Amino acid sequence: MAPVTTSGSLDVEAVRKDFPMLARTVHGKPLVYLDTASSSLQPRQVLTAMEQYYETCHANVHRGVYTTAEEATARYEGARVAVGRFVGSRDPEREIVFVKNATEALNLVANSWGAANLRPGDAVLLTEMEHHANLVPWLMLAERAGVELRYLAVDGDGRLDLSDLGRKLDGVKIVAVSAMSNVLGTIPPLHDIAEAAHAAGALVVADGAQAVPHFPVDVHALGVDFLAFSAHKMLGPTGIGALWSRAELLDSMPPFLGGGGMILDVRLDRFVPADPPHRFEAGTPPIAEAVGFAAAVAYVETLGMARVRAHEERLTEYAIDALAERLGEDCTVFGPPAGHDRGGVLSIAFRDIHPHDLAQVLDQYGVCVRPGHHCAKPLMRVLGVSATARASIGPYNDEQDIDRLIEGLTEAGRLFS
Amino acid sequence: MTDLEDLYREIILDHYRSPRNRGELESPPAHRVEGFNPLCGDEVVVTMLVEDGRVADIKFAGSGCSISQSSASLMSSAVKGKPLDEVRELIFTFKSMMSIHQASLGSNSTDGEDADDSYNGNGDGNGLADVRKLGELAALQGVVKFPVRIKCATLGWNALAQGLDELDAGR
Missing domain, CATH: 3.90.1150.10 (Aspartate Aminotransferase, domain 1)
Structure with a gap:
């Protein structure tokens, strides 16, 4: 109830x-807990779901043919669907990549999409209020690939100054912006920014680490191309987060981390990557955490x-x-x-x-x-x-x-x- | 005394409100070292003038919490005018006090002999972590109960130690 x-x-x-x-x-x-922006507390429902998973059906996913392995895989893939639907994905089986946290999701975008699509002289538009997670990956890319970084200023009220958005978008290939500031609480008009960015031929990646846990987020209503968020800031466990993007966009991107589970075929001189989202999920994923993530989503959906x-x-x-x-x-x-x-x-x-x-x-x-x-x-x-x-x-x-x-x-x- | 009163002793608050030797000496001739605590953004700048084997003058600048700033202030008062070997011993004693091991021995323990024994070995014989030798500096003892704040308390001291090492190396 x-x-x-x-x-x-x-x-x-x-x-x-x-x-x-x-x-x-x-x-x-x-205890007066006022640090949810760092990491939230977890309800009993999340803890119980994870414990129940470990006690009844833990196995590695996508590998075994035995019953518990099938069950574990079903729980893991079920979590993907639950998490995707929560942010408005219409094709969650293909549009949600499980990652370690929002930071890894943003690194994935900068490294995979960024490295494949950005050339020297291209620009990335950021804001002065970004968390280091949505800043340092782009600084690293700028150093490596000769990409120019530009910034939207923060005004005296702590809002983004969008007066020169059009001018700053000239030559920009991607806009990376927080959907809610972890310092100021500012919720920028992401829909307007995305519209302007798309008109200028740029994509938009939203850092949703603070937004997704605190207000209804629908990727289509916002009009963004990527959305990164973490489970542990939204009543879920640490160690898992998600990247949402459109299936065809993910499909166009090269792998980020290599290893087991992200390939179709491997030879001694080459490999063929798997389709998304598994292309971006090298190695054994955080399975119990995915179960906990889904339980957290179910819990906040109950709250509304x-x-x-x-x-x-x-x-x-x-x-x-x-x-x-x-x-x-x-x-x-x-x-x-x-x-x-x-x-x-x-x-x-x-x-x-x-x-x-x-x-x-x-x-x-x-x-x-x-x-x-x-x-x-x-x-x-x-x-x-x-x-x-x-x-x-x-x-x-x-x-x-x-x-x-x-x-x-x-x-x-x-x-x- | 509550933990909080133990951390924020009157002498610490006094040095925080009215820091001694605050500012920067002209460099050169003074030697200048910056210390940062990336965790909290605290910074301290220590400028020191070493002449005839003594810390002839020392000042500190920067910004940070009451612990980092008062510790730097107390440090400047304690080492100003002292011969270098005494200063180095003081640095060692202070940093020993700031170690978790020392904390576990208990600051007011009656078996102080044992505590002293465990720190013997640099030829001093009086116990390297004998807080009685620290005078006013002993007020910072309460910091060890708050492990994240130890870095605040040692910020200025590490800058001083680095400066002395650099001067030793002829830089």
């Missing part, structure tokens, strides 16, 4: 009961992504308002004001207290936030800080968590006054 209140919104109290980690204490205080988004949008607004009301000008939250184009990632500066010290004090109150540059060093330079303390929310967070965050910040203020 879906954890829904009588008014049709998410029943957070019921959701919280599904997460075993929320039952523990830290330094004698109940629209309900999850509505809850998180409301909580984000509560947090931004409460931080401003109770801490005043001592507290800065980077990124756009609360609204439809903003997710629940709150990068905080509090007085001149270093984020590491803030996070350390917060830990004493059981509050988990992440201090640092959040793998977005170029963006930190744009914001004029070396680091922030980041609180990020998930479907299991409530107003009380935000109140505890603010109490902890107040204590830090007292200690460092």
